Amino acid sequence: MATNRTFTMLKPDAVEKGHIGAILEKITASGFRIVAMKLTQMTKADAEEFYGIHKERPFFGELVEYMTRGPIVAAILEKDNAVEDFRTLIGATNPADAAEGTIRKLYAASIGENAVHGSDSDENAAIEGAFHFAGREMF
Ligand code: UDP
Numbered sequence: 001m002a003t004n005r006t007f008t009m010l011k012p013d014a015v016e017k018g019h020i021g022a023i024l025e026k027i028t029a030s031g032f033r034i035v036a037m038k039l040t041q042m043t044k045a046d047a048e049e050f051y052g053i054h055k056e057r058p059f060f061g062e063l064v065e066y067m068t069r070g071p072i073v074a075a076i077l078e079k080d081n082a083v084e085d086f087r088t089l090i091g092a093t094n095p096a097d098a099a100e101g102t103i104r105k106l107y108a109a110s111i112g113e114n115a116v117h118g119s120d121s122d123e124n125a126a127i128e129g130a131f132h133f134a135g136r137e138m139f
Pocket residue numbers: 054059063092093111112113114116117118120
């Protein structure tokens with residue numbers, strides 16, 4: 001059964017470029033409610049665990065380096081069909097392939113530095129949200 005929550009990170013490149021406000025505006029204007037949110041920075045161990053599914057991929061080292069180089073905004077979002085609708089809102093992993101008007105089309109520089117994360121399943125949304133937030137930080 002589909003749940004109504006997803007997890008996102010505004011990645012270090014988006015924070016560095018000053019895009020937090022614009023991206024959050026787009027997210028809330030698209031009907032997502034913020035359940036939890038914070039500015040935080042992942043350690044190397046955090047990023048290696050969070051992206052553990054990709055550890056054999058050639059880009060893993062660069063991905064960990066990128067995701068730990070500065071603060072991120074982590075958030076849990078709520079909406080009907082949250083996981084799928086949020087993946088539509090952010091666009092394809094490679095901004096060159098992302099649809100017009102999507103967050104990655106607007107704000108991402110490359111397939112590596114692509115501005116925003118979105119969970120790929122309800123199961124991962126729950127795991128990823130719990131990775132970053134305690135129950136008392138969710139509203
Ligand atoms: N990534 C990369 N090179 C690639 C594919 C992915 O650097 O060829 C990075 C990129 O930051 C991406 C993350 O690894 O967002 C996770 O990859 P995934 O395939 O899960 O893409 P996503 O679910 O973020 O669209």
